[in-house]
Amino acid sequence: MSFWPLACRVLEELMVYRRTARCIVVIPTYNEAENIGQIVARVRAAQPDVDVLVVDDRSPDKTGRIVDEIAEQDPSVHALHRRCKDGLGAAYLDGFRWALDREYDVVVEMDADGSHQPEQLGRILDALTDADVVIGSRWVPGGSVTNWPRGREYLSRGSNLYIRLVLGLGLRDATAGFRAYRADALRAIGLAEVESHGYCFQTDLTRRAVRAGLRVVEVPIDFVERERGRSKMSADVMAESLVRVSGWAIADRSRQLRRAVTDATRRLRRR
Numbered sequence: 001m002s003f004w005p006l007a008c009r010v011l012e013e014l015m016v017y018r019r020t021a022r023c024i025v026v027i028p029t030y031n032e033a034e035n036i037g038q039i040v041a042r043v044r045a046a047q048p049d050v051d052v053l054v055v056d057d058r059s060p061d062k063t064g065r066i067v068d069e070i071a072e073q074d075p076s077v078h079a080l081h082r083r084c085k086d087g088l089g090a091a092y093l094d095g096f097r098w099a100l101d102r103e104y105d106v107v108v109e110m111d112a113d114g115s116h117q118p119e120q121l122g123r124i125l126d127a128l129t130d131a132d133v134v135i136g137s138r139w140v141p142g143g144s145v146t147n148w149p150r151g152r153e154y155l156s157r158g159s160n161l162y163i164r165l166v167l168g169l170g171l172r173d174a175t176a177g178f179r180a181y182r183a184d185a186l187r188a189i190g191l192a193e194v195e196s197h198g199y200c201f202q203t204d205l206t207r208r209a210v211r212a213g214l215r216v217v218e219v220p221i222d223f224v225e226r227e228r229g230r231s232k233m234s235a236d237v238m239a240e241s242l243v244r245v246s247g248w249a250i251a252d253r254s255r256q257l258r259r260a261v262t263d264a265t266r267r268l269r270r271r
Contacts, residue, residue: 089201136178142220
């Protein structure tokens with residue numbers, strides 16, 4: 001098949017998928033009253049056919065109340081109120097279950113603080129045509145970060161290099177939080193078995209997706225540091241995540257060693 005007929009066929013399949021797939025963006029919040037209204041409006045403007053679910057951890061600044069007011073005016077916006085602050089991962093897991101229970105085909109993760117650009121959501125959804133999981137990556141060619149101190153950039157790049165080496169994921173931005181999953185991919189990952197509730201949650205889901213044999217791809221995005229509110233990321237949080245990653249790497253090596261010993265024992269017994 002020549003290039004142009006193939007390209008037209010791929011484009012047609014992409015358009016059909018985008019028209020028929022039900023998609024929802026899950027946005028976890030805790031004290032994001034300054035940002036949530038704007039980010040929801042940007043998502044709805046950039047992708048009018050996409051729904052939004054805000055998962056609020058009972059924010060003292062009344063973020064949840066703001067979302068309820070938006071939802072009253074826009075039936076495509078939904079609010080899930082949790083009883084307490086229980087970690088980023090737990091909020092996403094509740095949001096995923098809510099979306100799967102309502103038979104959405106695609107579930108997107110996005111931060112509430114404006115660091116992820118809703119206007120770039122389209123490129124992530126387009127990439128799902130040939131993937132199960134799409135990560136919006138800062139560290140692939142074409143990706144970028146804005147308003148980050150040099151030290152934080154080095155920390156993020158170094159952490160992702162360490163993750164790539166010890167877990168063997170072959171990805172440049174396993175910690176990224178702007179990503180999309182096919183619903184079947186979330187089911188294959190096994191959400192009931194996920195125990196990570198902190199910022200290592202993204203890496204955990206990435207490694208589980210790879211281990212499940214899913215096709216995970218990266219597309220470049222422009223990450224912009226928040227202008228309003230306080231960041232919840234710190235060096236201590238990153239260090240805690242890397243300790244968890246090291247534990248996974250050791251467990252993986254142990255499983256490989258046990259498997260190798262078992263296989264060797266079986267071969268000896270056959271002689």
